[in-house]
Amino acid sequence: MNSGKRLSRDFYTRDVLDVAPELPGKNLVIRLQNESLGRFRVTEVEAYRGSEDEACHAFKGRTARTEIMFHEGGRLYIYLVYGMYWMLNIVTGEKNNPQAVLVRGVENYPGPGKLTKSLGIDKSYYGEDLVFSERIWLEDTGLSYPVKCGPRIGIEYAGEYWKSRPWRYFL
DNA sequence: TCAGTGATTAGG
DNA sequence: CTAATCACTGAG
Numbered sequence: 001m002n003s004g005k006r007l008s009r010d011f012y013t014r015d016v017l018d019v020a021p022e023l024p025g026k027n028l029v030i031r032l033q034n035e036s037l038g039r040f041r042v043t044e045v046e047a048y049r050g051s052e053d054e055a056c057h058a059f060k061g062r063t064a065r066t067e068i069m070f071h072e073g074g075r076l077y078i079y080l081v082y083g084m085y086w087m088l089n090i091v092t093g094e095k096n097n098p099q100a101v102l103v104r105g106v107e108n109y110p111g112p113g114k115l116t117k118s119l120g121i122d123k124s125y126y127g128e129d130l131v132f133s134e135r136i137w138l139e140d141t142g143l144s145y146p147v148k149c150g151p152r153i154g155i156e157y158a159g160e161y162w163k164s165r166p167w168r169y170f171l
Numbered sequence: 172t173c174a175g176t177g178a179t180t181a182g183g
Numbered sequence: 184c185t186a187a188t189c190a191c192t193g194a195g
Contacts, residue, residue: 055190060180060181063179064179065180079179079190080178080179081178082175082176082189082191083176084175084191085176085191087190114191114192123178152190153191154190157188157189173193173195174193175191175192179187179188179189180187180188181186
């Protein structure tokens, strides 16, 4: 797996609809249990866009859980769903504009719940800063790939308009 | 198709 | 305190 250059703050502080389509193909770098670094190409993500998006957890306002989404981009938003699976999200945008990208899959570990379980990502990563962290970050390999898009998955509770936004991006 | 599983949230 | 909800997965 090619290594690359760590993404800086500027990459994350843009609108989620600019950041999300650029994530597939980037490397997720994480320090594994044996202290070595693992590199996994991101294959699938979804954008969740601010207080207007019915499918976004920040839609109902600021809570203890969603607090980190109100920070500037580059932090991790981690939460447990269905009592079993940790979800990995990357906060984007400027301060007080709550947005995040759900990482739905990386190479060899497709599925948002499976990738966190396989890589050992849990609540302890909540709020981690991808710009400075020594155990998790994203890097640009300089390679680019064609990215497809389609509707987001698992948001039956949202209205038709929000369910139909093509904000899932994948290789 | 459907149960497992427990944090989070709103409401009394 | 209670009860509903849930950005998923794997089994049948």
